[in-house]
Amino acid sequence: MKHYLPLAFILTLSFSAFAQNQKIEKKIDSVLKLMTLDEKIGQLNQYTGDRDATGPITNNPNKLKDIRDGKLGSMLNVRGAKETREVQEVAMQSRMKIPLIFGLDVIHGYRVTFPIPLAEAASWDLAAMENAARVAARETAASGVHWTFAPMVDIARDPRWGRVMEGAGEDTYLGSKIAFARVKGFQGKGLGNLDAIMACAKHFAAYGAAIAGRDYAAVDMSDHTLWEVYLPPFKAAVDAGAATFMNSFNTLNGIPATGNAYLQRDILKDKWKYTGFVVSDWGSIGEMVDHGFAKNKMQAAELAIKAGSDMDMESRSYLPNLAKLVADKKVSVAIIDDAVRRILRKKFELGLFDDPYRFSNEARQEKELNSPENRKASLSMAEKSIVLLKNNNQVLPLSKNLKKIAVIGPLGKSEKDMQGFWSIAWEKDNLVSLYQGLKNKLGDKTELLYAKGCEISDSSKTGFAEAIDVAKQADVIVMAVGETLDMSGEAKSKTNIHIPGVQEDLIKAMQATGKPVVVLVMAGRPLIFNWTADNVPAIMYTWWLGSEAGNAMANVLFGDYNPAGKLPMTFPRDEGQIPVYYNYLSTGRPAKNDQDTRYRSAYMDLPNSPKFAFGYGLSYTTFEYADLTLSAPQLKIDGKIEVSFILKNTGKYDGEEVAQLYLQDKFASVVRPVKELKEFQKVMLKAGESKKITFTINKEKLSFYNQQLKWGAEPGDFKLMIGTASNNIKLEKDFVLVE
Incomplete structure (x- = not known):
């Protein structure tokens, strides 16, 4: 009897879930029967609030009236228990009293910021990444928000593309595992729990393969590459139960993803039996006009809804056009009903029909946000995300008995850059800089010296003299170089991904002092720093590590945490190698080594091999x-x-x-x-x-x-x-x- 108990328990749970689903479907049927066509179309419409905008805003002074009139199904960029309750109260004044879903880009933390997703991927720690998403979900849900536009599961092989910072890197297997973990983290034990939010797998599909690494550009690839490399992380998100999907800005084989029925209907909704809903990326339905795929927004609306794009984020294409398209028999009511059903299903699963304000609890918000437990989780994730690239002569870990340490570089005292791109700004954010982290670690035992040396993108070296004077007084030099938080992210594509400005010249000047030099590179993408890599004895890649960045870096520098990160993306020697990745296809004329170039698949002026390979990362031990x-x-x-x-x-x-x-x-x-x-x-x-x-x-x-x-x-x-x-x-x- 004991042998069959687990199976019986599983069958009971399955029957219970089935019964619950059937109950929800009946409720959806009853709501749909009461709705007018205009009210149904309203459910497919999403506006932004007036802050945290992530795209071009269409001015609309009538937002509250539209909500009251039942012309809105969701809002993004409305946050906080008080604000979400106030807006939801307006929705409750509509005829059908259908609650709104509030969405927000919670990419790597809400009140407490975690390392950027690419940095978290460097931990190769799936449980830690799931927990990071779990903490973010708890804080977000406590602030009245139901939905995050994450995780981004695009495979990215081109570091010129600024959005590499938002994903898991270049590998399909690792990316799929991380996609699954992050969805589970956001959604916890299931929608309807007060600490769970809806995940959104994005960008469907192949956005990470934008031609020339230029954001929003076209994508052109074989179906074989699509299925083998780019789709598996999305399938992993489906398997994890992702509540929503977001389509992508790019074209795929000449068809914008927003209007691509092959992606959204044939693959996602039919082959994969996906029951969640698809939201457009910001304005992407209307942008099919700019693609030259649609003549106007009316045709764009027709193409998008037929292709399976259920909700229109901020393009204002569905609301003014779908009713006429139905009247003209260009779009069937059945297609509208299917999209509305998918959205209503999530509102029922969230429990919003039972209590529209259940997530808008100011007491719970006060207790959850920025708690010591959440900051501890951020610190742990930050430590795990650091990658030790070089440690010649065991320069690291540093001794805590050092008398003087020089902190040199434009990011040494920076706090806001530690937060990284795609983060939520707060007053009194309590971000810890490298300098402050060292001070927290060492107290008054060690004197900390400081000189900026230069700004991030300086062409001037006027600050070098002061930096050299400061460095000469120290026992060891710790350098903080890299990018500011606005140099990687959406719309941050670059042709030059070398360390900006004269920062590498500053590193050379520090190396010339003869003092031990440790370089910390802070960035949102793989950067190129060949001289530093070849000449500096100790290098750590610290990305943008979030709220506890400085404390995490100090812990690793002094050996209180032994670094274990491994690179989730290949680091090139030069932009001319891009795209560069480890799992390239075999060729008929392979180069046996970096010197084997004659009539081989090789460069004349550069080795094929990268500067730092996928999966690479050192430890203080062996x-x-x-x-x-x-x-x-x-x-x-x-x-x-x-x-x-x-x-x-x-x-x-x-x-x-x-x-x-x-x-x-x-x-x-x-x-x-x-x-x-x-x-x-x-x-x-x-x-x-x-x-x-x-x-x-x-x-x-x-x-x-x-x-x-x-x-x-x-x-x-x-x-x-x-x-x-x-x-x-x-x-x-x-x-x-x-x-």
Whole structure:
């Protein structure tokens, strides 16, 4: 009897969920029957509030009247328990009294800011990323907001594109795992709980492959690349239960995503059986006119609603045009009803029909926002996000017995830049700079010296003399260089991604003092800093780490936290290599090494290899990989192979290692990548400790989309690779997949 209890429990839960869903569907039916066509169209309309705008605002002095008239289904950029209650009260004056959904771009934290998403991805810690989204959801929900426009799950292989900071990097497998974790974090135990908000997987689809890395530009790719590289993270978001999707600004094979029925209807709603709703990106329905895909907003509205775009964010295309399109029999009422049903379903699931104000609780808001527990979570996430790129001669960790430390660089005392792009501004934000973090760590025991040296984008070196004088007085120089928070993000595409201005010249001047130099690079994307990488003994990539940035950096600098981050994106040597990524397709003329260039797939003036590879990151300790064993030399098509090896911490510090499993299909019906990440484990080991690590390989890990876009595995030869980075394989072995 005991054996069957779990199954019985699962069946009971499934029946309960089914019954609840059926109950909601009946309620939706009853509401739809009472609604006029104009009221239905109103549910498909979203306006912005008057703050935190994330796009061009259309002036509308009649917003409250439109809400009262039932012409609105949602608002974005309305936040706070008091403000959301006041606006919701207006919606309750409408004939149908259908509550509004309030949405906001909660990208990496609400009141407490977490590291930017790309930095979090560098942690390779799925539980920590889920918790970061969980904290953000609790704070957001406590402020009366029901919906975040996150996570961004676009695969990004071009660091010129400013929005790389908002995603999980270049890898499909890692990106899919992170997409799943973040959706679970935002939505918690399920919609309707007072600490859960609706997630929104964006941007559907392939936005991260914008041509030339230029935001809003076209995307042109094969269906094979679309299915194999760019769609899996979205499917992971569906599997995680993402409440909503957002379509993208770009065209795909000549069709704007907003009006792309193949994406929104054929794939998302039909093939994947998605029951949530799709919101346009800001103004993207109306922008199909600028694309030259629609003659005017009326035609744009027709194309978008037919293609499966359910809610119009700020383009004002649906409200004035859909009723006429229905009257002219160009759009069916059934299509309108389907979109409205999807939106009403989420309002019922959130519990807003039972109590429209249930999230607008000022007492709960006061208790939740900026709590010590939330800031502790931000600190932990920030520590995990730091990547140690170089540590020659064990310059790090620094001794706490140093007498004088010079903090040099334009970001040394910056607070606001630590928050990063796509964050919510607050008065008295309590952001911790690097300088303040060091002061918090060291107290009065160590004297902190400071000189800015230059501004971020300076061409002048007039501040160098002061910086040199200050540096010469110190035992060690800690430099803070990189980007300001407005240099990476939406509409922040760049052709030059070198460290801006004369900052690298400032680094050279500090290195010339003969003092030990530690460089901290703060940015929202991979930057290029070749001289620094080649000449400075210690380098950490600290991204933009959020509210507790300075404390996290201080903890890592002094060894109270041993860095374990690994790069989620490849760092190029030069912009001419872009796009550059580790899992490129095999070529008929591969270069065997960086010197093998004659009639090979290679550059004449630069190695093929990146400056820092995907998966790369050092620790204060060292790790040894040994004794690789496979449970069998062959894998049957419906079986599995257990892969095990011994991981040992061979250094003197306790530390974490991200062991990475890569596979290569040597011969297939379509050309395969040289290697693909298929699994990883983040393992904590005490100094001297060993642990047996096991991975499982099955048919799913060997599967891919063939020429007919059918998913499956082909019998044949495979190479298994295990290492500490994509370019640092420690163990490898071949095996065969057989029928």
